[in-house]
Amino acid sequence: MTEVKESLTTVQQICRVLAEKQATDIKIVEIRGISDLADYFVICSGRSIPQVKAIYDHLEEQLEKQGKLAVRKEGYSEGRWIAVDYGDVIVHIFHKDTREIYGLDSLWNNGSNVTDFKTE
Numbered sequence: 001m002t003e004v005k006e007s008l009t010t011v012q013q014i015c016r017v018l019a020e021k022q023a024t025d026i027k028i029v030e031i032r033g034i035s036d037l038a039d040y041f042v043i044c045s046g047r048s049i050p051q052v053k054a055i056y057d058h059l060e061e062q063l064e065k066q067g068k069l070a071v072r073k074e075g076y077s078e079g080r081w082i083a084v085d086y087g088d089v090i091v092h093i094f095h096k097d098t099r100e101i102y103g104l105d106s107l108w109n110n111g112s113n114v115t116d117f118k119t120e
Contacts, residue, residue, distance in 0.1 A: 006088075007032075007039040007040060007088040007089060008040075010068065010086065010088065010089050011028055011040050011042060011089055013063070013066065014042050014059065014063070014086075014089060014091055015028065015042060015117040017058060017059050017062045017063070018042070018044045018055060018059060018091075018093075018117075019117070020058065020062075021051070021054055021055045021058045021059075022051070023044035023045065023046060023055050023093065024044065024045045024046070024047070024096070025043075025044060025045050025096075025099075025116075026042065026043070026044040026116070026117035027041075027042070027043045027044070027105050027114055027115070027116060027117065028040060028041075028042055028114070028115045028116075028117055029041040029042075029043060029104075029105065029108045029109070029113060029114050030113040030114075031108055031113070034108065034110065034113070035108075037090060038085070038087070038088055038089055038090045039088045039089065040088065040089045040090070041089075041090050041091075041092060041104070041108060042089060042090075042091045042092070042117075043091075043092045043094070043099070043104055043105055044091075044092070044093055044094070045093075045094050045095070045096040045099050046093060046094070046095060046096065047095075047096060048095070049078075049079035049080065049095060050079070052079045052080070052082060052093050052094070052095050053076065053079045053082070055093050056073075056076060056082045056084065056093050059084065059091065059093075060073075060084070063086070068086060070084050070085060070086055071085045071086065071087055072084075072085040073085070079095065080094070080095045080097075080098040081093070081094050081095070081098050081099075081102070092104060
């Protein structure tokens, strides 16, 4: 149970960092029990390729300060869909148009496992 709580704490930290860079439509998708990939996906959008990259840069910088290093990242050079693997949490930072094409939110939605992140 401690791992689950730790994963959820990481998810909340990630969402706050994404919101700081004006990422939009931040969703938390719990995939624990659905997939072995991770416990959670965090999905968000940026309005432009430079913003998508800036969101990622800010995320990497802030999480490194907390001692959390990405296991892997993909897609930075194109900047249309950056996937960042933090082990139990995978972050997907999309250009808004690319996000609509792939529909990752609905692909992993089983009816009760997707929640919107709301800033306080």
